[in-house]
Amino acid sequence: MELAASKWALWAMRILFVLLVVLLYVPIALLALFSFNAGDPSFPLEELTLNWYRRIVSNPLLVTALRRSAVVASISSLLAVALGVLVSFALVRRRFRGKPVVSAVVFSPLVIPYVVFGISLLVLFTAFDRFLTSTSGLFIGLGLHSVVIGHVVVSLPFTVLTIMPLLERLSTDYEEAARDLGASAGQTFRRVTAPLLLPALVSAFLIAFTLSFDEYAIASFLSGTTPTWPVYLFAQLRVPSQLPQLLAVSSIILVASIGLVVGAEFARRGSQRKYDLDT
Amino acid sequence: MSSEAGETAGRREGLVTTGLLAPPLLWLALFFLVPVVFVAAYSVGGVHLFPTDGGLSTGDWQRFLTGGSTYMTLFWKSIRISLTVSIAVVFLAYPVAYFLALCVRRRKYVLLLVIIVPFLTSYLLRVLAWKVILGDAGVINSFLSWSGLRDPNDPIGWLLYSQFAVMLVLAYVWIPFVALPIFVSLESLDPRLLEAAGDLGASRWRSFLRVTLPLSTPGIMAAFVFVFIPTIGEFVTPLLVGGPDGYLFGNAINDLFTRGLDWQSGSVLALFLLLVVAVLMAIFGRFIQVRSVAA
Numbered sequence: 001m002e003l004a005a006s007k008w009a010l011w012a013m014r015i016l017f018v019l020l021v022v023l024l025y026v027p028i029a030l031l032a033l034f035s036f037n038a039g040d041p042s043f044p045l046e047e048l049t050l051n052w053y054r055r056i057v058s059n060p061l062l063v064t065a066l067r068r069s070a071v072v073a074s075i076s077s078l079l080a081v082a083l084g085v086l087v088s089f090a091l092v093r094r095r096f097r098g099k100p101v102v103s104a105v106v107f108s109p110l111v112i113p114y115v116v117f118g119i120s121l122l123v124l125f126t127a128f129d130r131f132l133t134s135t136s137g138l139f140i141g142l143g144l145h146s147v148v149i150g151h152v153v154v155s156l157p158f159t160v161l162t163i164m165p166l167l168e169r170l171s172t173d174y175e176e177a178a179r180d181l182g183a184s185a186g187q188t189f190r191r192v193t194a195p196l197l198l199p200a201l202v203s204a205f206l207i208a209f210t211l212s213f214d215e216y217a218i219a220s221f222l223s224g225t226t227p228t229w230p231v232y233l234f235a236q237l238r239v240p241s242q243l244p245q246l247l248a249v250s251s252i253i254l255v256a257s258i259g260l261v262v263g264a265e266f267a268r269r270g271s272q273r274k275y276d277l278d279t
Numbered sequence: 280m281s282s283e284a285g286e287t288a289g290r291r292e293g294l295v296t297t298g299l300l301a302p303p304l305l306w307l308a309l310f311f312l313v314p315v316v317f318v319a320a321y322s323v324g325g326v327h328l329f330p331t332d333g334g335l336s337t338g339d340w341q342r343f344l345t346g347g348s349t350y351m352t353l354f355w356k357s358i359r360i361s362l363t364v365s366i367a368v369v370f371l372a373y374p375v376a377y378f379l380a381l382c383v384r385r386r387k388y389v390l391l392l393v394i395i396v397p398f399l400t401s402y403l404l405r406v407l408a409w410k411v412i413l414g415d416a417g418v419i420n421s422f423l424s425w426s427g428l429r430d431p432n433d434p435i436g437w438l439l440y441s442q443f444a445v446m447l448v449l450a451y452v453w454i455p456f457v458a459l460p461i462f463v464s465l466e467s468l469d470p471r472l473l474e475a476a477g478d479l480g481a482s483r484w485r486s487f488l489r490v491t492l493p494l495s496t497p498g499i500m501a502a503f504v505f506v507f508i509p510t511i512g513e514f515v516t517p518l519l520v521g522g523p524d525g526y527l528f529g530n531a532i533n534d535l536f537t538r539g540l541d542w543q544s545g546s547v548l549a550l551f552l553l554l555v556v557a558v559l560m561a562i563f564g565r566f567i568q569v570r571s572v573a574a
């Protein structure tokens with residue numbers, strides 16, 4: 001240990017680490033604190049109250065926006081996980097020409113600026129609608145479906161990155177044994193591969209779900225007249241009197257998402273450890 | 280196995296691969312590549328969506344590239360801010376990642392998770408937190424006036440709605456993410472190299488400069504690129520805490536599509552940004568192990 005840093009340097013880094021943790025968590029903690037404050041979100045605090053939390057359910061627009069986000073996030077992450085499984089199997093288990101190109105295409109949504117991706121889909125959907133209207137008089141318009149389409153694209157690289165490492169560790173012995181014992185390809189996947197992959201699938205779903213539920217930039221271009229939760233939140237930020245209630249909802253989501261992410265991480269680590277012991 | 284049977288099996292293998300790749304690639308082609316092609320076509324007037332859209336012309340491109348519009352200035356301002364933020368964030372995150380990777384023995388992954396967790400919470404919320412902290416009636420100013428350190432009628436105005444606010448918030452948002460690739464590159468460092476350097480008489484500082492730092496360069500590069508690229512197109516943070524002074528290139532694209540309804544100019548800016556990102560990825564891409572993000 002003394003090779004990596006002198007005593008003084010060690011202390012300096014320790015202090016820097018603690019400062020960084022404080023800096024990272026204080027702003028979030030303040031928001032949570034203000035959600036219990038009866039007055040405006042500023043110091044000195046007035047009396048503590050649960051009122052903002054109680055009023056959430058009686059705000060239909062807010063509840064609808066939350067429900068929309070839950071629906072969009074569920075559908076888009078299920079699709080992203082399904083497509084992610086296919087890509088992962090192809091990249092890990094298959095040999096084919098053009099593999100680098102395929103993985104470049106799959107991972108490139110990681111670096112595309114969301115504003116560019118959002119307007120690109122907006123242009124595509126508008127053009128498609130113009131075409132529909134001129135040929136058949138039909139019109140689809142923007143809405144939750146367009147948000148789902150966009151979120152699947154940006155979630156896909158994350159689900160692939162979660163599924164691929166586990167698939168790489170998974171030896172093909174189990175599947176081969178199942179096939180030798182007479183199971184069909186479908187049975188083998190359902191009874192052997194899928195259960196072994198389950199931890200990665202769950203954690204991929206959770207990552208995609210959190211990403212979609214919180215995504216503002218793409219949704220702001222594509223949600224049309226049906227704002228998802230982040231789009232609603234953003235619009236309401238202009239109304240100062242709404243702020244404490246928004247903080248209350250956000251605090252609930254915050255606690256839930258931290259719980260989910262930490263839980264998913266431990267589940268993944270645990271299952272990996274178990275699997276490593278097995279082999 | 281006869282050669283004929285081998286051929287059939289080979290063809291079936293090929294079919295399976297096609298079957299696996301077809302749905303995801305079709306999705307990406309339809310909803311990722313085609314839209315970009317549409318934007319490219321739109322930027323030169325190749326797509327006609329509104330009555331006001333002109334015909335084929337490279338006029339918008341020429342005006343933009345030759346500096347006939349203010350957008351080029353805005354682009355360089357965005358680059359400058361992103362560059363400042365990414366460099367600052369890498370400098371801050373490096374010692375923390377170093378500490379976790381090389382100095383902490385027990386529970387280093389738990390401590391790493393402590394740093395990363397804020398990145399996984401709502402982005403809007405973290406930006407909003409700073410709006411609440413930095414505002415005229417915000418946490419800092421209300422604390423200053425409450426404690427008597429500053430006249431209540433004279434709050435510090437430059438805290439919010441400024442370039443400073445944009446840079447501070449972007450740094451705050453991205454730091455957890457940056458620590459990760461640096462941590463990964465430092466952790467894979469063979470400690471025997473440091474022992475060898477020490478045995479050969481190098482001081483700690485010298486072996487850091489000659490061994491550790493060069494070997495962690497890929498991590499530093501990856502960290503830098505992963506902040507620099509997404510922040511160039513950033514428009515949400517400037518919208519919330521930037522004010523007129525913190526208005527960036529991404530805001531211009533957003534406004535052209537949502538307010539000004541000049542989609543053609545907007546497409547020019549968007550495609551230009553995409554090309555810049557593509558060039559940056561071509562330059563820096565080889566430093567990036569995409570895997571390091573998922574570690």
